[in-house]
Amino acid sequence: MKKKIIPFILSAALALNICFTANAEESGEVALGTSKAAIAIECSTGQVLYEHNAHERLPMASVTKLMSLLIFAEEISAGRLDFDDTVTCTAHANSMDGSVIWLETGEQLTAGELLKSVVIASANDACVALAEHVSGTEEAFVEKMNQHAADLGMSDTHYVNCVGYDNEQHYTTAYDTALLCAEISQYDYYNGFFNTRLDYVREGERQTQLLNTNKLMNYYSGLIGGKTGTTDNAGCCLAVWARRSDMTVAAVELGCGQDSERFDVCESLLDYSFAGFEMFRPTVDSSKLTPIPVEDGTEKQVDVRVKKLVSAVVPRGSARNIEYSYTLSEGLEAPVAYGQTVGRMTAVLDGEEIFASEIVTVYNVEELTFWKSLLIILAQIFSM
Numbered sequence: 210m211k212k213k214i215i216p217f218i219l220s221a222a223l224a225l226n227i228c229f230t231a232n233a234e235e236s237g238e239v240a241l242g243t244s245k246a247a248i249a250i251e252c253s254t255g256q257v258l259y260e261h262n263a264h265e266r267l268p269m270a271s272v273t274k275l276m277s278l279l280i281f282a283e284e285i286s287a288g289r290l291d292f293d294d295t296v297t298c299t300a301h302a303n304s305m306d307g308s309v310i311w312l313e314t315g316e317q318l319t320a321g322e323l324l325k326s327v328v329i330a331s332a333n334d335a336c337v338a339l340a341e342h343v344s345g346t347e348e349a350f351v352e353k354m355n356q357h358a359a360d361l362g363m364s365d366t367h368y369v370n371c372v373g374y375d376n377e378q379h380y381t382t383a384y385d386t387a388l389l390c391a392e393i394s395q396y397d398y399y400n401g402f403f404n405t406r407l408d409y410v411r412e413g414e415r416q417t418q419l420l421n422t423n424k425l426m427n428y429y430s431g432l433i434g435g436k437t438g439t440t441d442n443a444g445c446c447l448a449v450w451a452r453r454s455d456m457t458v459a460a461v462e463l464g465c466g467q468d469s470e471r472f473d474v475c476e477s478l479l480d481y482s483f484a485g486f487e488m489f490r491p492t493v494d495s496s497k498l499t500p501i502p503v504e505d506g507t508e509k510q511v512d513v514r515v516k517k518l519v520s521a522v523v524p525r526g527s528a529r530n531i532e533y534s535y536t537l538s539e540g541l542e543a544p545v546a547y548g549q550t551v552g553r554m555t556a557v558l559d560g561e562e563i564f565a566s567e568i569v570t571v572y573n574v575e576e577l578t579f580w581k582s583l584l585i586i587l588a589q590i591f592s593m
Contacts, residue, residue, distance in 0.1 A: 240477040245464030246383040249478040252391035252457040256522045258482045263384040267463045270438030271331045273373035282396040292321030296342045305333040328402035330419040333372040340371045375442040383461045390459035403434040447471040458482040489523045497535040506543030506574040516567045545574040
């Protein structure tokens with residue numbers, strides 16, 4: 210199911226990215242190996258914790274399937290796809306090569322069996338069969354993939370197929386892939402599959418083994434999901450996400466030269482992020498939110514509140530250095546509307562604004578006219 214999370218990319222997060230990534234690059238604590246690009250972000254805020262060539266367009270191999278899985282998850286959430294649905298394999302799905310479960314034209318499996326095959330074994334034929342089941346053709350499904358990429362702000366991503374075959378027009382970036390990880394991490398439909406090392410599909414003579422190639426799942430504490438990808442052009446790629454305490458981190462590397470190295474890189478990215486950062490949620494000093502006088506109103510003053518409290522990521526142990534400031538209007542003139550902006554609350558760390566919110570009124574205050582004054586006087590008389 211999809212879970213509620215904080216709105217994705219905050220203006221405060223963008224301000225922090227420069228500071229955080231600069232510190233990470235200088236620290237040398239992330240082992241990049243031969244990766245062409247790498248990144249770590251906190252999923253709920255979108256804050257970049259580390260990046261290296263994160264906006265370079267590169268092939269992605271089967272990491273492509275994360276977008277396919279995201280669309281499948283949205284179809285499940287909307288009630289248009291169910292794990293028990295029967296899916297019929299077409300000749301096109303049967304024609305897929307590489308990692309496959311050897312679907313035969315006309316063969317029927319459940320959507321759940323095919324999803325399991327995609328998540329655990331990266332089965333190309335299973336992915337295409339599901340794509341055709343959802344959209345009619347793979348081409349129509351790929352159009353949906355590109356539209357989703359645009360909607361998520363993945364401005365340097367373009368898909369040509371739904372499985373990850375090499376093509377000059379099939380590319381992404383580490384940053385865009387991290388955005389995708391953050392989005393799919395909201396769904397838990399595949400979590401059991403992500404954490405399965407070995408399983409099977411079908412029974413009898415055609416029973417097919419499904420082996421999970423994401424070795425990081427075997428030993429990294431808190432790892433939830435991820436996808437490997439390998440082709441001649443893309444090299445060895447990996448995108449994963451993990452949660453510890455109240456922080457979920459997506460780690461992506463593209464273009465490693467060796468299979469084992471990609472796991473070391475993503476492990477290093479996750480270790481760096483969890484060891485170096487923590488979630489910070491601002492606290493409000495209610496004594497600073499004093500009622501504001503209202504001139505010519507049915508009320509002499511109006512109460513106020515901070516409009517929205519949103520978490521941010523800060524270097525671990527730095528929360529004690531955060532400084533708050535409040536600005537409020539000295540007075541208002543009626544009428545005053547509910548939710549009217551009357552000030553601003555900010556939190557600053559080492560000169561960088563990491564949080565900001567409007568301060569707003571909590572109710573309406575109408576203008577005090579002659580007739581309203583008369584009604585107030587009469588109400589007071591009859592209440593005696």
